[in-house]
């Protein structure tokens with residue numbers, strides 16, 4: 001594929017002389033289930049509702065599965081693949097798929113990363129650290145098992161797995177099944193002593209992102225590397241069962257389990273990480289692996305006191321950050337994403353502003369720019385991060401929506417930027433807590449914030465595009481596969497919360513006084529996906545859709 005390196009003027013839409021707003025509602029799907037468990041449907045959303053009535057300027061696009069480069073249409077969308085698609089205009093084979101292919105054709109076992117860790121097989125331990133579920137957003141257990149089998153077959157004598165329990169991309173409580181299955185799979189590795197060594201819940205241990213809270217990573221380092229944690233058990237199943245009970249007053253969900261270490265009968269940790277060991281981070285997705293990668297790779301490191309810094313053979317499932325070349329070694333090469341809109345706009349001299357709160361900051365910058373942590377032309381790009389609260393977000397469901405709105409308005413009114421892009425985290429982050437009431441409130445607030453932003457664009461005579469990256473808040477209950485009926489706990493009255501993203505398509509709407517009247521969505525792209533949105537906002541800026549991108553919706 002040839003990549004257009006320059007933007008050309010659109011043939012009929014004049015160059016925007018007022019700012020263009022691109023607003024992303026993270027986790028805001030257009031779901032067919034329109035009962036009370038659809039938090040968006042249950043919320044007060046007059047502004048986003050009214051957009052549906054504008055002929056030719058509202059539609060939905062696909063945001064999951066093969067439309068965003070995932071292995072199958074059973075895969076829900078997520079922020080990484082969603083923002084990659086929105087920023088690049090391309091459907092790229094994503095990490096999940098690339099690892100599948102490399103395992104299937106065996107190439108994973110011929111690449112440099114594998115050769116490197118193989119040196120630890122005969123004498124040292126191979127450690128696998130990652131998210132233990134089949135959610136397919138960050139990792140998949142079948143891929144973990146594929147690599148463990150490969151290691152055992154190639155002479156690895158000792159394997160230790162450090163598990164991060166999920167309950168976010170999969171239902172809460174399923175960590176037990178995943179541990180049982182893993183233990184079964186480990187007994188089948190012949191000639192190899194394989195055990196679970198430590199763990200903790202993904203939101204509390206190791207998997208922080210965008211430096212929201214390094215303590216999370218520190219807890220993981222202590223448990224995985226040093227073998228230190230406030231809770232010690234002789235089995236992972238016992239760890240999960242006991243820790244879920246919390247202090248007895250309220251269960252702790254899989255996502256939030258405290259760190260734990262598995263010990264032998266003498267109380268000694270079964271799998272500390274030592275000089276000469278190999279360490280594999282088995283998540284393919286980048287954002288929540290960058291910090292722990294730095295802790296393993298950087299000599300010079302001061303985010304927390306590591307106490308001990310073992311010299312390991314360290315690899316990521318992929319290279320997580322192309323700019324930082326982090327980690328230096330990896331099992332499978334990451335998707336190569338080029339010709340992204342940010343780069344073309346910078347090259348064309350277009351000034352852009354991007355803003356979200358910490359939890360989504362890298363989504364509108366790093367993922368948007370094809371997993372690059374730097375700038376294309378710093379003098380043209382302003383990135384603003386509003387610090388997120390470090391709490392479970394159902395306790396503070398407004399998050400930083402108001403502050404983000406203010407920052408967006410200020411950027412629009414400043415006259416400094418031709419394009420302003422904003423991400424509202426609430427529908428996604430509050431959706432992940434499974435707390436329906438909190439999520440309804442969050443969605444109502446986001447609708448108000450959208451009004452503020454659209455009013456600002458209107459007052460300036462600009463143009464805007466509103467969309468989302470995948471579903472989440474649009475369904476907050478687990479449902480029966482065949483009938484779609486909501487599922488309840490054994491007591492029959494407590495709904496079983498759905499904490500994950502959904503497969504729903506997402507809305508996309510355009511408007512603004514600066515948009516020529518006849519501009520409408522075409523009707524010959526019924527299967528369009530997120531990647532078709534890139535050409536669309538480039539059109540709003542007055543540029544033609546580059547040839548390497550999916551066609552514009554206009």
Ligand SMILES: O=C(O)[C@@H](CO)OP(=O)(O)O
Nearest residue numbers: 078079080137168169428
């Ligand atoms: O929180 C996350 O890491 C994922 C879900 O696993 O959500 P998102 O893709 O919206 O960032």
Ligand SMILES: [Mn+2]
Nearest residue numbers: 026027079469
């Ligand atoms: Mn998202």
Ligand SMILES: [Mn+2]
Nearest residue numbers: 027428429432
């Ligand atoms: Mn999410």
